[in-house]
Amino acid sequence: MSRPSIAHIDLDALRHNYRLARNIHGGRALAVMKANAYGHGAGPCALALEGIADGFAVAFLEEAVALREAGIRSPILVLEGVFAGQDIATLELLDLWTVVHHEEQLRMIELHEGVPRIGVWLKADSGMGRAGFALQEMPAAHARLLASGKVTEVTLMTHFARADEPDHSATLHQITAFDAATSTLQGDRSLCNSAGVLGWPRACRDWARPGIMLYGADPMPAANSSLRPVMTLESQVFATRWLQTGEPLGYGATFVATRPTRVGLVAIGYADGYPRVAPNGTPVAVDGHATRLVGRVSMDMLTVDLSDLPATGIGSRVELWGAQVGVNDVARRVGTVSYELLCNVKRVPLAYRDGAASE
Numbered sequence: 017m018s019r020p021s022i023a024h025i026d027l028d029a030l031r032h033n034y035r036l037a038r039n040i041h042g043g044r045a046l047a048v049m050k051a052n053a054y055g056h057g058a059g060p061c062a063l064a065l066e067g068i069a070d071g072f073a074v075a076f077l078e079e080a081v082a083l084r085e086a087g088i089r090s091p092i093l094v095l096e097g098v099f100a101g102q103d104i105a106t107l108e109l110l111d112l113w114t115v116v117h118h119e120e121q122l123r124m125i126e127l128h129e130g131v132p133r134i135g136v137w138l139k140a141d142s143g144m145g146r147a148g149f150a151l152q153e154m155p156a157a158h159a160r161l162l163a164s165g166k167v168t169e170v171t172l173m174t175h176f177a178r179a180d181e182p183d184h185s186a187t188l189h190q191i192t193a194f195d196a197a198t199s200t201l202q203g204d205r206s207l208c209n210s211a212g213v214l215g216w217p218r219a220c221r222d223w224a225r226p227g228i229m230l231y232g233a234d235p236m237p238a239a240n241s242s243l244r245p246v247m248t249l250e251s252q253v254f255a256t257r258w259l260q261t262g263e264p265l266g267y268g269a270t271f272v273a274t275r276p277t278r279v280g281l282v283a284i285g286y287a288d289g290y291p292r293v294a295p296n297g298t299p300v301a302v303d304g305h306a307t308r309l310v311g312r313v314s315m316d317m318l319t320v321d322l323s324d325l326p327a328t329g330i331g332s333r334v335e336l337w338g339a340q341v342g343v344n345d346v347a348r349r350v351g352t353v354s355y356e357l358l359c360n361v362k363r364v365p366l367a368y369r370d371g372a373a374s375e
């Protein structure tokens with residue numbers, strides 16, 4: 017009865033990638049689990065890393081609450097920090113760490129009643145121009161946090177805008193500016209996202225914050241690390257048909273056969289998170305053979321070229337991305353990044369494989 021579309025999640029690969037990130041960086045590493053672990057399922061992924069990871073990071077408080085409810089006892093950092101003063105009580109109650117990146121959040125901590133014991137990560141804007149205190153404000157913000165009597169410790173952090181561009185000087189400028197502005201301040205340092213870990217050894221300090229690399233998608237252009245893909249998004253061919261030369265296919269007739277073309281209909285579409293904007297020629301694999309998307313992706317199905325794969329047919333396995341079809345390759349065709357493709361996956365069941373659990 018059930019539709020043969022599924023995202024397999026390889027928890028052994030997730031653990032492998034976490035260990036790789038931590039080893040490359042040195043020090044400790046928070047596994048970034050925001051956006052439902054980049055579409056991989058935050059609860060099961062965090063549980064697979066519990067006891068291995070030094071801690072976790074999520075975007076906002078509700079995501080942290082969900083991890084605590086799933087049974088995660090390790091430290092959890094809330095990367096966007098709180099939105100209202102009363103959220104501080106939740107931080108205390110659930111023993112969460114929070115980022116403080118602007119004056120309003122600093123004041124919420126100062127004005128909080130009682131004697132909370134909150135771990136704070138004070139964020140500097142070293143060149144991204146988005147969240148974070150201006151570099152010259154860092155010493156004063158740091159002093160106010162310590163003077164508030166409400167924090168257990170202050171970790172100093174910043175975030176890179178262009179760490180996935182190894183030949184661009186922006187990251188080096190960010191590192192140098194951050195170091196200069198914080199040189200007199202006590203506390204651990206955390207600079208690296210995945211691209212920082214993979215491309216910028218100088219930025220590796222006390223704590224890394226790897227996200228995308230945990231899921232096996234290398235953000236660097238060379239993508240030469242030994243990361244293992246965690247998600248395999250797959251479906252099946254449920255019908256086939258021949259198009260004669262000149263016949264159009266699908267909405268908008270974005271593909272017209274230039275030779276007799278055997279088309280496979282596949283039971284997955286943009287409502288499942290496969291991007292509608294994927295053009296003709298986007299790579300897919302059918303029963304392990306590389307072929308291509310043809311025609312426009314619909315809500316519930318898409319179409320692939322089976323002309324050169326006579327052994328394939330109804331029931332053939334179609335990989336949209338995973339071990340064989342790189343999610344980075346699909347993202348490049350689509351004009352986006354692996355992050356967006358992965359965290360958009362929905363409607364398909366997530367099926368976990370865990371070698372460690374079945375031993």
Ligand SMILES: *Cc1c(COP(=O)(O)O)cnc(C)c1O
Nearest residue numbers: 048095175209210225226227228
């Ligand atoms: C999302 C996020 C990360 C992880 O980034 P990746 O590029 O996925 O490794 C690290 N730090 C902060 C502040 C983030 O928001």
